[in-house]
Amino acid sequence: MEKKTRSLKLMNMHIPYHIIMILWSFIAMFPMWFLIINTFKVKKEIYTNFFGLPHKWTLQNYRALLSNSDFFVYFRNSFLVVVVSLFMILFVGSLCAYALAHWRTKTSRVIYYFFVIGMMLPIKIATIRLIQIMKALGTLNTLFSLYPVYIAMGLPTAVFILTEFIHGLPGELYEAGYMDGAGRFRIWHQIVIPLIRPALATVAIYNLVPIWNDLWFPLIFITKESQKTVLLAVTRLQGQYSTDWPKVLTILAMSALPVITLYLIMSKQFVKGLTAGAVKG
Amino acid sequence: MSAKPKTIAAFQGGKTIKPGGVYWLRYILPALLFYVVFMAYPMLDSVRLSLYEGTAGVRQYVGFANYVRLFTDEVVSKRFWNAFGNNWIFFAYHMILQNALGITFAAILTNRTMKGRQFYQTLIFIPCTVAVLVTGYLFKMMMNPQWSKAPLEKAGLGFLVHSPQGWLGDPGTALSAVSLVSVWQWVGIPTMMFVAAFQGIDDDLIEAASIEGATPWQQFTRIRIPLIVPVIGMVAIMTFVANFNAFDAVFAMETLDGAPNYSTDLIGTLFYRYGVAGQHPVGIPEPGVGSAISTSIFCMLLCGVIPVLVKTQGKE
Numbered sequence: 001m002e003k004k005t006r007s008l009k010l011m012n013m014h015i016p017y018h019i020i021m022i023l024w025s026f027i028a029m030f031p032m033w034f035l036i037i038n039t040f041k042v043k044k045e046i047y048t049n050f051f052g053l054p055h056k057w058t059l060q061n062y063r064a065l066l067s068n069s070d071f072f073v074y075f076r077n078s079f080l081v082v083v084v085s086l087f088m089i090l091f092v093g094s095l096c097a098y099a100l101a102h103w104r105t106k107t108s109r110v111i112y113y114f115f116v117i118g119m120m121l122p123i124k125i126a127t128i129r130l131i132q133i134m135k136a137l138g139t140l141n142t143l144f145s146l147y148p149v150y151i152a153m154g155l156p157t158a159v160f161i162l163t164e165f166i167h168g169l170p171g172e173l174y175e176a177g178y179m180d181g182a183g184r185f186r187i188w189h190q191i192v193i194p195l196i197r198p199a200l201a202t203v204a205i206y207n208l209v210p211i212w213n214d215l216w217f218p219l220i221f222i223t224k225e226s227q228k229t230v231l232l233a234v235t236r237l238q239g240q241y242s243t244d245w246p247k248v249l250t251i252l253a254m255s256a257l258p259v260i261t262l263y264l265i266m267s268k269q270f271v272k273g274l275t276a277g278a279v280k281g
Numbered sequence: 282m283s284a285k286p287k288t289i290a291a292f293q294g295g296k297t298i299k300p301g302g303v304y305w306l307r308y309i310l311p312a313l314l315f316y317v318v319f320m321a322y323p324m325l326d327s328v329r330l331s332l333y334e335g336t337a338g339v340r341q342y343v344g345f346a347n348y349v350r351l352f353t354d355e356v357v358s359k360r361f362w363n364a365f366g367n368n369w370i371f372f373a374y375h376m377i378l379q380n381a382l383g384i385t386f387a388a389i390l391t392n393r394t395m396k397g398r399q400f401y402q403t404l405i406f407i408p409c410t411v412a413v414l415v416t417g418y419l420f421k422m423m424m425n426p427q428w429s430k431a432p433l434e435k436a437g438l439g440f441l442v443h444s445p446q447g448w449l450g451d452p453g454t455a456l457s458a459v460s461l462v463s464v465w466q467w468v469g470i471p472t473m474m475f476v477a478a479f480q481g482i483d484d485d486l487i488e489a490a491s492i493e494g495a496t497p498w499q500q501f502t503r504i505r506i507p508l509i510v511p512v513i514g515m516v517a518i519m520t521f522v523a524n525f526n527a528f529d530a531v532f533a534m535e536t537l538d539g540a541p542n543y544s545t546d547l548i549g550t551l552f553y554r555y556g557v558a559g560q561h562p563v564g565i566p567e568p569g570v571g572s573a574i575s576t577s578i579f580c581m582l583l584c585g586v587i588p589v590l591v592k593t594q595g596k597e
Contacts, residue, residue, distance in 0.1 A: 012394040021389060021401045024382075027465065028405055031419045050432045092311040099308035107302055111309060118320060120518070120586050122526040124549070125575045128330060128556045128568045129323035152319035155312055188308075213412035215529050220557055231412055235532075245422070252418060256411045263410045267403050274409065275473045 039250040046245050061250040071251070073226055074233040081143055081229060082211050085150035086204050092151070093158030093203065094196065098188050100159065101166035112163060118156030123149065124216060134221060145221040146229075150214070154207040161206075161276060165199040166192060205273025212259055230255045324579070331572035347573040357555075357570065363543055364551040367456055371547060372524040374460035375467070380516055382464075383471030388501060390472070391479040402476070406469035413466065417533025420462045424448050449534055452544040459545050463530045467523075471516045478512035479505060514593025521585050525578055528553065548578055 038046055039061050041054040049055065065071055100112050130149060131140075139145040173195065177187045193200075218232040234255055237248045263270045334343040350357050386405060390398045408416060423429055426444045433442050443451060448458035482505060490500050506513075528549030531539055537554060539546025554560055556571015 014389075014392060014395045017389045017392065017395060018397070021386070021397075024386065025401055025404045028408055031416060031423065032407065032411075034423060035415075035419055047428070050428050051436075052432075088315075092315060095308045096312035099305040103302060103305040105302060108305070111313070114321070115312075115316060118316065120522060121324065121579070121582065122522060123320055123324070124526055124528075124552075125579050126320060126323035126327055127552075128571050128575065129326045130319065131557070132568075133319070133323060148315060148319045151315045155316045155320075159312065184304075184308075209410055213414075215412070215414050215532070231414055234412075234414060234418075248418075252415045256415050259410045260407065263407065264403070267406070270410070271402070271406060271473045274406075275470060275477065 035249055035253050035256075038246055039253050041246050043244050043246055061246050064247065065250050065254065070225070070233070071254075074228050074230045077143060077227060078212060078230040081146050081150065082208060084143075084147050085154065085211055086207060088147070088151045089154035089158050089207055090200055090203060093155055094162050094193065094200065095188065096155075097159050097162030097166055098192055100163045112159070115156050115159040119160060123153045127216075127220065131220065141222055141224045142227055146217055149217055150207070150211050154203070154211075157206055157276065158203045161199055161203055162196060165196050169195055201269055202273045202276050205270055206276050208262075209259060209270075209274060327572045328576050328579070330568055331576045332569075333572075334567075334569045343569070347569040348577075351570060351573045351577070360543065360546065360551060361574070364539070364546045364548050367539070367545065368525055368527075368547045370456055371460050371463070371527065372521065374457070374464055375520050375524055376517065378461075379464040379468050380471050380513075380520065382468050383516070384475050384506075386468070386472045387475030387479055388505070390476055402473070405472055408466045409469040411466075413463070413529035414533045416466050417462065417530055421449060421534045424458065446541075450541055452541045455535065455541055455545045459530055459534050462534065463527070470519075474512055474516055475509065478509040482508050511593050514589050517593075518586050518589050521589075522582055525549075525582060548574065552578075 034051060037053055040057045040059070041049070042056060042058050042060065045054060045056070096115075100108050134140045134145040137145075169192075173191060174187060177191050182190070213231060214229075215231050215235070218229045219235070222228055222232060234251060237251060331347050332342060332344060333340045334346065335341050351361050352358050386401075389395070390402055392398070424443075424447050426442050426447050430439075430442045430444055433439055443454060448454045486504060486508075487500055490504055495503070525548055527547055531537075531545050531547055531550050535541075535545045537550055537558070539550050552571060552574045555567055555574060557566055558564070559566040
């Protein structure tokens with residue numbers, strides 16, 4: 001009996017599983033380690049000490065970066081793009097979902113599926129036509145060429161997730177509002193919006209990462225220095241500081257920092273958000 | 282309906298006045314406008330553009346000439362079929378390796394009695410939050426033998442270095458190297474989706490099976506896997522769509538030409554060169570050929586996605 005519980009205990013330690021997971025965790029984290037430690041090295045040290053901890057720690061790369069005003073412009077642009085796009089996705093998306101959840105006819109079903117199909121199709125396919133549209137609108141080389149594309153790109157999932165969520169809300173919650181004679185719009189922003197916060201968070205995260213990390217559209221739409229996003233600026237690094245690798249790595253690290261920090265703070269919501277769209281609601 | 286409280290649908294049939302479509306359209310219109318003008322219309326209109334030649338000012342209807350060029354022209358078709366083939370290899374790496382790793386990790390991470398699962402999950406997922414461009418640059422640096430050869434050999438890991446040209450510089454290994462980096466980066470997504478799927482399985486089923494004497498392996502292959510087929514289908518679709526859309530990985534680690542010697546050229550980079558930037562050295566984009574490429578991807582995605590959807594999402 002005693003022997004049996006001990007072997008069960010041993011089995012429950014799952015040693016082979018831990019070995020696999022530790023091995024993969026190491027593989028997954030090694031490039032991140034490489035990235036971070038090298039930002040604290042002086043320019044020359046990287047050539048002699050590639051993977052190890054710095055012999056002499058320095059903040060010089062960060063200081064140089066923070067005193068560079070271009071860098072703030074890129075960050076401001078990236079933040080603007082993310083914030084404006086997300087706000088619009090959530091705003092028009094939740095309005096639309098509210099309507100599609102309440103108005104259940106054949107027409108509304110058709111509109112709903114028309115949105116949902118967009119989840120399966122990459123917007124990149126539309127690029128050539130989009131260039132022409134942006135040219136006609138005169139928004140090339142400004143952030144206004146990026147906002148509408150990201151908004152359109154985010155709407156299919158937003159409509160899908162939010163419509164399902166609103167449809168599943170208990171109807172009693174509205175009853176009081178209707179009794180009071182509140183208008184639909186007031187019900188939307190005073191009752192519906194607070195109730196669907198978790199779903200809004202999922203939609204926001206689902207879109208946040210791809211928008212922040214998008215390279216394709218900035219690369220094609222924007223060449224003007226003052227309108228570049230962080231990631232687009234990163235593409236020019238290798239030419240700019242071709243020998244100062246610690247500086248290049250510092251910019252890479254800074255470009256990844258906001259999203260990684262957010263992820264570490266709210267990893268549960270992130271995982272839910274980034275895998276949403278595949279699993280219902 | 283029975284156990285649940287009344288949903289909106291039930292409530293709708295009640296005493297409230299139901300506003301009609303005209304009313305609701307006001308709520309739908311803003312979203313619809315963005316979606317149609319900047320996604321649906323340009324996507325569908327790209328199909329039409331593929332039947333024209335020349336740039337916006339002087340556009341000329343040429344029928345299927347762009348497709349004929351794309352599929353049969355000596356120069357263009359060679360590039361197209363090359364990128365097409367490469368893309369299938371790129372996809373195969375993800376479909377087989379990434380998803381197998383994902384299922385394995387998920388099976389491990391859903392062991393109730395195992396400690397530290399949350400910690401591993403958090404770590405595995407970190408690369409998914411970083412831009413492909415960033416991880417691509419990192420791997421490009423790390424795989425450069427000029428730098429990594431000495432330290433790796435010192436650590437007894439000399440086999441990780443491919444000297445002198447590096448894994449990314451050898452036409453025979455470049456595509457595999459790029460694919461593996463991409464697998465490394467994205468393995469967190471299928472892992473998390475499978476974790477969610479496995480957690481959704483009713484415990485009683487597994488318990489009943491183990492009482493009946495099914496081994497853990499039998500439980501895995503005969504019960505848990507069949508039960509998550511819809512999720513496997515969804516992951517397959519997502520992998521398919523994402524891979525025929527890939528661009529950043531090649532851009533970061535190789536060049537827009539899919540160096541070395543076009544061995545890492547994917548549809549995404551080909552599309553960029555022909556449709557957006559223009560082929561080297563002329564540099565004049567050909568929107569017609571570009572649209573023909575994007576239309577071909579569009580058709581291929583639909584042909585790939587719909588059967589899998591129908592087969593695996595069954596009863597929904």
